[in-house]
Amino acid sequence: MFHGSGCYDTSGIDITRPVTIDGGTYYDGTSSRPPDGPVLPIIRIKDTTDVTIENVALQGANTDGGFHRHLVGAAGLDILSSSHVTITHVATIDTFGDGMTVFANFPTSKLPTTDLLVDGLDITQAGPRGDHDGLCRGLDTRRCDRPLGGVGRVGISRAICPEWVRATSP
Secondary structure (H helix, E strand, O other), rough: OOEOOEEEOOOOEEOOOOEEEEEEEEEEOOOOOOOOOOOOOOEEEEEOOEEEEEEEEEEOOOOOOHHHHHHHOOOOEEOOOEEEEEEEEEEOOOOOOOOOOEEEOOOOOOOOEEEEEEEEEEEEOOOOOOOOOOOEEEOOOHHHHOOEEEEEEEEEEEEOHHHHHHHOOO
């Protein structure tokens, strides 16, 4: 367990084993594409199980909004082919990519993300256009009990984002 109590400067945190992160502000000041390698989300949970992220703020550098095609990979949270993931009281702010994306890790495992619980997610100024709140790309929230688009068994409550994402009943 990591108890964050300050502000941490990061260029992407890769979570690949069980962990709990409780607290802290994680800032990614990336504002241009790196010369080598991809643009990373602030936190990426990949090919793992039993991860909890709670009471956390994820701050990007897209304060002016707008579309930046080379930076759309800089999401707040990326969840890839993982299970038993809990996101509680998390805010994403000014990200170049979506607030949260959920996919299967298609290049390697292709397994769906399952047993995802999101309770209290606040997305402010996120997404490729810079003027919408992106949540759960690849997730069909109208049929959360079935693995569609690489995702299955998902519960979302108290999310501050567009109306379409709040409909979580199957």
